[in-house]
Every structure is written in structure tokens, then in C-alpha cells.
Amino acid sequence: MNEVIGLVIIGIGVAFNLLGCIGLVRLPDVYNRLQASTKCVTLGTWSILLGTFLICGFTAIGMKAILCGVLIAFASPTAAHALARGAHKAGIKLWERSVCDKYEEDGK
């Protein structure tokens, strides 16, 4: 029973990974791409690791999958934050149909 639930959760995670990568290709500028790909790929990888834990149970593989999930939960948003800040400081403009840019108005 656990194996079936695990396979379904892994399938959902892989689908979210694919959606995130489509967003990476389709959206217009760096910040939008960062949003779509970070959110969808993080949740997709969590789902894959949760499915691994459900299939393998309390073995070495399952516990390492849980620890890897915790690590990704800390690492992925921090990396996105650093990339967005670096891109803005490197002078990359927002998309031309953007509404407002308070960060540039404040002269940072």
C-alpha cells in the first residue's frame, strides 16, 4: 500500500518539476524565471524525497531522504535570494511591462 502512495507522490513531484522547467523557458525575465523554477522544482524534489521515504520506510535510504529534504528546504530559497540580489546589483533590468521598481527608486 505504501508503495502505491509513494509512486503517486513521486509522479506528482515529477510533473511539478516539468512545469517548473517549462516556466524557466517561457517567462520573460530573470526574476520571473527564478520565481517559477524555484517554487516548482523545490516542491517537486520534496515530493520525490517524500515518496522515497514512503517506499523505503525507516531504513538508511529513507532517513537520508528526509535529511536531504531539510537541507534543500534551507538551501534553495537562500540561493534564489542571493541570485536575485546579485542580478539586480549587476544592473539587469526588469521586464519592460513591469509595474514598479521600488528597489531602484531607493537608489540601492
Next chain:
Amino acid sequence: MNKLSLFVIALLTWLSLTWTLNYQDVLAGIAISLSITFLLGDIYVINPRKIFSPKRMFWFLYSLLVFSVYCIKANFIIAYRVLHPGLLISPGIVKVKTEMMSPLGRAFLANYITLTPGTLTVDIEGEYLYIHWIYVMTEDVERATGIIAGRFESILKRVFE
């Protein structure tokens, strides 16, 4: 007390990483945890009264629950925006004021904001957070604070302050 809590956390991490109770593995874990404690004990300031209090732990688990609901919702919203042929976005960077004081609390707030619907933290400057919003509803600081940060701030204040 401070170093003891760091030692316990490091040993628990080691044991769940190897997942055996063979005496050689446990001895190696104790040696490595001791060396970590003496090398890094002064850098990581852990307040044991804060980290092991059941009330804060309960609110932390509650914030994780609220966060996971918003995270799943965010992914469906992003999937809809990506697959829609007309690209339903109007992005922009808005400014949000926070009242959190502790640095760890601010880091958690920024990470939660990054993984919830349509928002991405760009920078933290003093008490203001600059947030890239994929569909800007308002440019006003007060209203943006209510929409973006109000979801988590009241819960995270009970955990970290």
C-alpha cells in the same frame, strides 16, 4: 549548557545519517560531535531555553502546517500562470515593512515569503524587505505588508521572540 545542546543536536544528526547502532559508528559520532562542539561552540549561539521550550515548538509546527498549505497553493497558481497562453503576469518590486527583530526570525520570514504564492525576497535592508511580486496588486507599503507578510508574521513572532 550552550555547548551541550550543540553536542546533542550534532550527535542526533550523525545517528540519523548513519542509521546503525553499531558501537564503532557511535564512537566515531561522539568523537566528531565533540570536535565540532569545541571548534564551533563559540560561533553558534544557541539558547537552550528557547530551543527546547514546548510552547515555541508547538507554534513552529503550526507555522510549518500553514506554510505547507500556502506552498501547495502557490505551485498550482504558478502552474496556471505558466500554462496560460496569454501570460497573466504584471511583475514589479514592492517594499514591505517587518517588525521582527531577531535575525533568525527574519531569515525564516524571508524563506517563507520566497516559497509562497507569487513573491520572491530580493533584499533585506534594515526593517524593510524588498519583494519581487509576480502580480502586483498594490504599491502601497502598508497594504502590501498586510497581504504578503501578515500571513506569517504573527505566528513567527511567537516562535522567535
Next chain:
Amino acid sequence: MFQIFDLVLVACCLLCFYRIYHGPTAADRMVAIDILGILVVGFCAFCAITTGKDFCMNVALSWAVLSFVGTLTLAKYLEGKGFDE
């Protein structure tokens, strides 16, 4: 079943490679490299399930850490400042 999942993840990697090849700015390429590093963790998890060996998850853990550190380094380089700040 896992062959299908592997093929879908390979398709994800191909989309990332498209962005690395065509990206108009350097930041786009860095975003694609960051995403590629997280996708590899999924491959390692599938490898661990199908073979039943637990060292595949060791590879996944260390790959996640190294990808995170590499992305931070690239972001600092993009910002154009020293590493001691």
C-alpha cells in the same frame, strides 16, 4: 515505471540546457545551473530506490551541498564584490 520518470526528468534537464545555451544574460544561465543541481538530487533518489543501495543518497546529499555553495559563489561573482563581505 521508473523509466518514465527518468525520461521526464531528462526532458527537464533538456529545457534547462536550452536556457543555458540561449540565455540572453549571465544571470539566466546561473538560474538554469542552480535548477540543474536540484534536479540531480531527484535522479539520485530514483537510483537509490531501483538499486536498493544507500550510497546513492550520500551522493544526493553532497551534491545538494556543493550545488548550494556553487550557486552562492556565482551570485557573489555576479554582484562584483569580494568574498570577504
